[in-house]
Amino acid sequence: MDSMTMIAMVSIITAGLTIAIGVLGPSLGEGKAVATALTSLAQQPDASATITRTLFVGLAMIESTAIYCFVVSMILLFANPFWNHVIAQTAGQ
Template sequence: MIDMTNVVDLVLEFLMQFDAKTLILAGSAIGAGLAMICGIGPGIGQGFAAGKGAEATGRNPKVMKDVISTMLLGAAVAETSGILALVVALILLFANPFVAMSASMWILSASAIACGLAMIAGIGPGIGQGFAAGKAAEGVGLRPELKGIVNRTMFLGQAVAQTTGIYALIIALILMYANPFVG
């Protein structure tokens, strides 16, 4: 049986032999990877939208043009949370603000990891918006003459579904540019 406090001590001791910058960069690398887990959401959502679009087209090939445009517009909005995650990951990789900060390296590297963790929230909006896009494509397939209002309703709902993903981005940006734990 290994003594748990001993293990923690060993890990901390192992980490302490590196200098501050190494640990911050390591945290940023983990954060960048974690952020991209968010891609699960848009993937599922857009896949659902594509499936619904294919179904609607299969049922009535004449509406293909309308269905495809609604599906692509909806899927492009569902992409948003993936793009926001990409923004955070790219900042961590190429314009890392933590390197220039002067604070405890633990706080900085933990903040870098937290930026990535926060962006995982994007899974939800991605799936939800994709679901909305799929249902809209289905609706347009049934009644192509209502495409205008269906698209409008879809955009409105998708914008509201995006809210929590935007909150996650705000927290990630606060951690990077206005970190309350620093200074």
């Protein structure tokens, strides 16, 4: 097995696992946040403006950690510096 194949293989596996494992925490965290928002809205409908605004800021913070994983996954698939190096090396060989 040559270097190019090895790097392609680990890039595929890592790209998939990164996003698969990485969304576990954010999705559970967002589920918890949304759930509490709904309880709070039912309990204090008058504060819905403050609650909704705080919820969206919080969701954005949590979603950002999922975005980190998605970005790394995409980099590995489409802008992989190691893959590019090997391709360049092979082409220039």
